[in-house]
Amino acid sequence: PVNARIAAISMLGVWAAYLLFLALRTIIVGQYSFAIAFPRMLFTVLISIAANWFLYRLLLLTRGGKIAPAVILLSFPTLIIALGIAYIDSVLAVPPVLAGAPGITYPNWPPFIDNAFICYLILVGWGGLYLALAHNRAVQIAMENSRKLEKLNRESELRALRYQLNPHFIFNALNSVSGLVMEKKNEQAEHLVDGLADYMRAVLDDDGAELISVEDEVAQQVRYLEIEQVRFPGRLNFEVHLDDAVRTWQIPALIIQPLVENAIKYGVARTTNPVRIIITANREAGRLKLSVANDGRMSLNDDRLTGTGTGLTNIRERLAVIYGNGAALIMANGKGNMVVASVIIPDAAQIFRDG
Known part of the structure; x- marks a missing residue:
């Protein structure tokens, strides 16, 4: 009335x-x-x-x-x-x-x-x-x-998608901690536990904003890679290249975590040779391009190329919920014998547009 x-x-x-x-x-x-x-x-x-x-x-x-x-x-x-x-x-x-x-x-x-x-x-x-x-x-x-x-529906979808983490990562990290403790490398074990705690806090923090800056997102992935370096000593090397123009660009939290995880799974875990993982963020044609590259090549039936992997599906669904058709995930074999996965994200004005 x-x-x-x-x-x-x-x-x-x-x-x-x-x-x-x-x-x-x-x-x-x-x-x-x-x-x-x-x-x-x-x-x-x-x-x-x-x-x-x-x-x-x-x-x-x-x-x-x-x-x-x-x-x-x-x-x-x-x-x-x-x-x-x-x-x-x-x-x-x-x-x-x-x-x-x-x-x-x-x-x-x-x-x-x-x-x-x-x-x-x-x-x-x-x-x-x-x-x-x-x-x-x-x-x-x-x-x-x-x-x-x-x-509420969008937030519920995003939260559900955000929590689709690979449990093997946690188990492997805890096993690494156990191994360091048994080897009496207590300082390294403490550093690994701190890194794991910081990473999980970012993943499971209900009070945190769904969107974070590119700089914060990459910092979380650096923690992830530092944890994985303990599992693969001498075999995992990573680089980070961020343009200053995109450091404060707002993106979905943990949006590239599955890409980094895939780089570990397909690049590092399948070879005994040292593998590089390179994270880059720059602006192209008014959009953010956030890429994760690793040494190796994709075959035609690779689930990364076909897009059937759980992690890649997670990314695509989150992008669709937030940006509609305004964002994209691209997988390709790049130069220098590297696999490149790129997330293309529009500016903040495109959030929640169904395009």
């Missing part, structure tokens, strides 16, 4: 305009003395406002949204209210106020009918305005609720 304050203001506005009309008509026509007629007009308008408020209370009963009860209320009860106002104005209130006016006998039925008709039109007009405002308010509330539900 419409706020009571808005309803009251609209009533006062409508009946104040009607009072002004009556006053101007009396002054222009000059049939009655304004000093004698104005108290009657004011009395009638006050009665009308009270009756209008009663109509408002009746219309509140139709807040369920069905139009038929509102139409019935505006048709029959409004007619009775209008007749009551006209009776008070034309029959009860006139004789004591205009006693002795020439050429008038009471009850004066023609003015009664005119007043009843005018009051009915005013009340029905106000009722129509009220229903329009109520409907508009209902539409606004529905749209707000729809947007809230859509936002």
Whole structure:
């Protein structure tokens, strides 16, 4: 329903305009003395406002949204209210106020009918305005609720996708910690535990923003790579190249984690030779290009190339939820015998566009 304050203001506005009309008509026509007629007009308008408020209370009963009860209320009860106002104005209130006016006998039925008709039109007009405002308010509330539900749905999807971590990473990291402790390399074990704690805090922090800067995202992946270096001593080397122009660019948290994980899985774990992993971020054609490259090549049936891997599916789904068709994930064999995975992300203005 419409706020009571808005309803009251609209009533006062409508009946104040009607009072002004009556006053101007009396002054222009000059049939009655304004000093004698104005108290009657004011009395009638006050009665009308009270009756209008009663109509408002009746219309509140139709807040369920069905139009038929509102139409019935505006048709029959409004007619009775209008007749009551006209009776008070034309029959009860006139004789004591205009006693002795020439050429008038009471009850004066023609003015009664005119007043009843005018009051009915005013009340029905106000009722129509009220229903329009109520409907508009209902539409606004529905749209707000729809947007809230859509936002909650998107956040739920993103959170579910964000938590699709490879459990083997945690187990392998803990095994590495255990191995370091058994070898009495306590300082390295402590460093590894700290790195794992920082990384998992970023992954599982419910209070953190879904979007983080490129610099923070890459810093998390550096922690990940430092943990994995303990598993592959002497075999894993990594480089990071960030353009200053994109360091503060907002991107989905952990969006390249599956790419780094794949670089470990397909690049490092499958060979005994040293492998490079290179993370780069730069701006191309007004968009962010965030790439993870590793030594090696992809075959035609590689699930990275076909896009059937869980991690790559996770990335594509998260990008679709946030950017619609505005972002992309590209896998390709690059120069220098390297596999390159690139995430292309538009600027922040494209977030939540369905494209």
